[in-house]
Amino acid sequence: MAARIDLLVTSGTFALDGGQWDVDNNVWIVGDDSEAVVIDAAHDASAIEAALGGRRLRAIICTHAHNDHIDAAPALAEATGAPILLHPDDLPLWKQTHPDRLPDQELADHQMLEIAGTPFQVLHTPGHSPGAVCLYAPALNAVFSGDTLFRGGPGATGRSFSHFPTIIDSIRDRLLTLPPAVAVHTGHGDSTTIAAESGHLGEWIARGH
Template sequence: MAHSHPILPISPGGVRIERVVTSGVFELDGGSWEVDNNVWVIGDDNECFVIDAAHEPVTILSVVGDRHVLGILCTHGHNDHINAVPELVSHTGAAAYLHPADRVLWDQTQEAAPDAELADGQTFAVGDVELRVLHTPGHAPGACCFHVPALDVLFSGDTLFNGGPGATGRSFSDFPTIIDSIRDDLLTLHDHTIVLTGHGDATSIGAEKPHVQEWLDRGH
């Protein structure tokens, strides 16, 4: 199923969301796949967060510009979402945040530990909006989404896509777990919540909610 790409909201204080599409290789379990990733930058003219530093640090930094980077928030530890983290940390001095349950994936490709940990319910502020961490395991044990209630936006990483759940056929993933995460933590949000994904087109909670049984029937 294909849904149209929603128009991204801007807060009264000028916080906006920018999408950067970067390209590279996803590697896991001895395989490698060419992928395009969505990197999200949320902030105002002065400061911002980077969500998922993937593949192309120079491209990401060109969107950040001279803004102060408050942090690099990693939705999970797969290499294609974190392989630009070291250069972004080096250039910006910002801390990289990861849920501790995903160190098993992070440590496969990263020499240095993440700078700080994500926890369910944790909040981050930028400008006049707040991002709330939702721990949504399934695609990866430490997978997290970031909900921005003021903008009715959810950064879903690889947990929920336009068309259903993220992949669960590889190591450290589990289909029943991702279904529970989506049903309990994501589909309880407002139907009009825009879902900004780790790959591909955006969707909304209302567009995905009716299809849970289809996902269960197909098993992915």
């Protein structure tokens, strides 16, 4: 059976630089009837495990290490035996949330992952954080963008470990070069497409998010 994309929305708190904000996070579950991966284990390990419906969890893939995207990852890993994958450039952020539990495996630019016969390519897209990645699945006509690209613009860069010119470079060079019809499944809010966002780069630069 071909891989499918399921969405679970969980709610919790994003905390960084001394501030806290209530947030809703998109947890993407990709797989078939027997196995799956979770992209960003946010807030509620029990809800994510329930959404798996008994499928084997092959990996917990972190698009980046802000606490709202990783806070449930160790508990989900403990419950399922799945490894946690993170780009090493985000380890300083990871350790702010989980100082006593490191990720299990490193993600690398151009790395290929596979679930349910479906390949994913890891795209290193720094800017929102140093180790931010997106996951491109050509067979699903989809890219999972974390907080690098949203419907209507780039992810926030006003806090520590972030850099606006870098996120613009990442979006221009790594995401807007994908086919226009590719769906962009984001870390928060509604999905979009490469085509819908590709004409607005100049506006974003002018706004200077």
